[in-house]
Structure formats: structure tokens, C-alpha cells
Amino acid sequence: MTTTADDVRTIALALPDTAEKLAWGKPTFRVAGKIFAALGDDDTTIGVKCPVEDRAELIASEPEKFFVREGHDDNYAWLRVRLAALEDAAELTAVLTDSWRQAAPRKLLDAHPELSLPPASGG
Numbered sequence: 001m002t003t004t005a006d007d008v009r010t011i012a013l014a015l016p017d018t019a020e021k022l023a024w025g026k027p028t029f030r031v032a033g034k035i036f037a038a039l040g041d042d043d044t045t046i047g048v049k050c051p052v053e054d055r056a057e058l059i060a061s062e063p064e065k066f067f068v069r070e071g072h073d074d075n076y077a078w079l080r081v082r083l084a085a086l087e088d089a090a091e092l093t094a095v096l097t098d099s100w101r102q103a104a105p106r107k108l109l110d111a112h113p114e115l116s117l118p119p120a121s122g123g
Contacts, residue, residue, distance in 0.1 A: 010093065011089065016111070019031075023038070026039050036048065048095055048096065
């Protein structure tokens with residue numbers, strides 16, 4: 001099953017205090033006014049928040065799934081995701097929720113502990 005732009009919209013808008021707003025002629029999804037996801041030009045990709053220091057490892061591990069637009073994303077904590085490369089809606093939910101957490105204010109994160117990261121396993 002390929003995930004679609006409609007899946008992105010459904011999952012993103014299910015996250016707390018999320019709104020959809022057009023920017024650059026495309027749907028973006030915001031929490032507390034901050035963009036955490038945006039549909040790409042042809043609705044086959046999304047952009048999500050990702051720490052710059054984590055991008056290279058993600059892209060190297062799954063280049064068919066993750067990428068950056070050279071010259072556009074270089075200086076931003078942003079990563080592109082090919083929707084067709086995602087395994088299922090659960091993976092899309094994980095990607096969007098992670099991005100949402102990075103944009104959401106602390107007070108909102110504290111109000112929704114069910115969306116917090118699981119504790120790191122010691123080992």
C-alpha cells in the first residue's frame with residue numbers, strides 16, 4: 001500500500017493543535033504556527049523537520065526513502081521523504097509525529113505524553 005497526500009493530511013491533522021495552511025502554493029501542516037510538514041510539488045514527497053546532524057545518516061541508510069533538495073534544504077533542519085518508499089501508514093505516522101515533536105512548544109508536548117519519545121533502552 002502506497003501512502004498518499006491524503007494520508008499525510010489525515011495523520012498530520014490528527015496531531016494535537018495542528019492546522020493546515022497553504023504556503024508556496026502547497027499544503028503545509030503547522031503546530032503553534034510552526035511548519036512541521038509540507039507536501040512536495042507533486043504530492044509524492046513531504047518535507048519534515050529533521051536535525052541537520054541526523055540527515056546524512058538517514059539518507060545513507062535509506063536513500064530511496066530520504067533525501068534533501070540540494071541548494072534548498074542545505075541550511076535548514078529539513079528532510080524530504082518519498083511517500084511511495086514508506087512501508088505503511090504506521091511509518092508515515094512515526095515520521096510526522098517525530099517532526100511534530102520538534103516543532104511543538106514544550107507546554108503542548110507536556111500535555112501529550114503519549115506522543116513523547118519512548119525512553120532509550122540501556123545497553
